[in-house]
Amino acid sequence: MAMTEEVLGIVGGLLVGFLIGRSRGGGGAGGGGFDGVFSEGSGLRGEYKIVLCVRTDLGMKKGKIAAQCGHATLGVYKEAVRFRPREVNAWEENAQPKIALQIKSMNEARGLERAARSRGIPTYMVYDAGRTQISAGSMTVLAIGPARKDELDAITGKLKLL
Numbered sequence: 001m002a003m004t005e006e007v008l009g010i011v012g013g014l015l016v017g018f019l020i021g022r023s024r025g026g027g028g029a030g031g032g033g034f035d036g037v038f039s040e041g042s043g044l045r046g047e048y049k050i051v052l053c054v055r056t057d058l059g060m061k062k063g064k065i066a067a068q069c070g071h072a073t074l075g076v077y078k079e080a081v082r083f084r085p086r087e088v089n090a091w092e093e094n095a096q097p098k099i100a101l102q103i104k105s106m107n108e109a110r111g112l113e114r115a116a117r118s119r120g121i122p123t124y125m126v127y128d129a130g131r132t133q134i135s136a137g138s139m140t141v142l143a144i145g146p147a148r149k150d151e152l153d154a155i156t157g158k159l160k161l162l
Contacts, residue, residue, distance in 0.1 A: 127139050
């Protein structure tokens with residue numbers, strides 16, 4: 001059962017990225033030969049990305065992390081579509097980059113969330129249902145963005161890659 005949920009989460013995340021790319025006229029995630037500097041449809045300049053801040057203190061396995069990152073990406077995307085549609089368009093036209101970073105605690109996640117929200121950048125926290133590896137209600141991943149690379153680097157630039 002646990003493996004099935006993780007596989008579904010991974011497949012779901014990949015499918016969302018592929019469908020977004022197809023809906024924008026690309027060949028899927030990363031398609032279309034776009035160089036990531038100018039987003040013609042949105043009118044915004046610069047590179048746009050989403051960062052996924054993964055709690056390493058929970059000891060999640062790779063499949064669990066992948067599923068939780070899929071949930072986080074979809075959650076922050078839905079928030080951003082409502083409140084920052086131009087940035088979403090720029091991110092979509094930029095091959096939808098997602099960067100996974102390490103955080104060590106819930107307190108660290110809260111600080112990053114406050115910093116992002118104070119700049120008007122969408123955030124989304126994933127709370128696990130507790131059916132597999134970790135306790136119900138545990139916050140597993142904080143997603144931030146999409147936003148310009150320099151905006152996100154100002155908030156998360158000191159974090160290590162996952």
